[in-house]
Amino acid sequence: MFIMNILNSQILTTFSIILAILAFAYFFIKHLQKKQNKPFTELYNRTISWIYMIGFFIVGVYINNTLAIIFFAMLSFLALKEYFTLIPTRHTDRRIMFYGYIVIAFQYYFAYIQWYEMFIICIPVYLYLLLPFRQMLIGQTDGFINNTSKVQWGVMLFVFCISHMAFLFFLPNIEVVSGAMMVLYLVFLTQFNDILQYVFGKRFGKNKIIPKVSPNKTVEGFSGAVITTTILAVIFSYLTPFTVIEAIGAGLIISIGGFIGDVVVSMIKRDVGVKDAGNLIAGHGGIIDRIDSLTYTTPLFFHYVYYLYY
DSSP states (O other), X not given: OTTTTTTOHHHHHHHHHHHHHHHHHHHHHHHHHHHHOOOOHHHHHHHHHHHHHHHHHHHHHSSOHHHHHHHHHHHHHHHHHHHHHHSOOOGGGHHHXXXXXXXXXXXXXXXXXXXXXXXXXXXXXXXXXHHHHHHHHHTOOTTHHHHHHHHHHHHIIIIIIHHHHHHHHTSOOBTTBOHHHHHHHHHHHHHHHHHHHXXXXXXXXXXXXXXTTOTTOBHHHHHHHHHHXXXXXXXXXXXXXXXXXXXXXXXXXXXXXXXXXXXXXXXXXXXXXXXXXXSSBTTTBSHHHHHTTHHHHHHHHHHHHHHHHO
């Protein structure tokens, strides 16, 4: 129903809190820039990009259910397109990349109608079997394993994993808790976990956690983010049906999963020799740079909720 989700009092309250935090962060950074005569460019850009993202998120997800499924599908489409521009490809590879785009419509349709059985096997089983068959029809064996696996990997990460957010959004209500509320909970905690890792790492970071893969990640940044995100998970558990113990579990899943997702996508970018996947969003590069943590937190959180309540 039109504007049904945005009129939910818990969602309105949470959006207000998020915007208040962002507004405080914006003016605090401005104050630091004047006081210390330092640009704080990266932190400033992250905050500005968050303000834009919240606006797009409200319009795209919480105004109308039809807009929501289109928004989620476009997120996967743009991320997959960005991924395909990063990896080395040949002209013949485009024939199987095409099926990566086509499956987006099927995957999100299954999420929309809540057909769990097809949703969960469409990409891992049917697309997995289809792509090698299509390569067989092309008749080119050179680079078969490399190119087929690259497409399968991208579709799994940016379509299959991210599409769990859409399925979560349309799950039946648990008493007064809607799927829309749990999506907000997931995205809020995932993205704040990312910012908290950066802030704690810059302020207290001394010990590198995985220097060969992501030299800016520190034990202190990771630990501070895990603790704070878990606390936030309990505070904002009114958006979910969770008990305190379940909220702590969700906080740990999101904070640790977000860290792994961030690092995995960093490994992809390092492998192809780029710093940012794109330049669509100020301070965070492209779509992939924005949703990297969600590639892990989304399916992990979804199955946690599904196991507990469905």
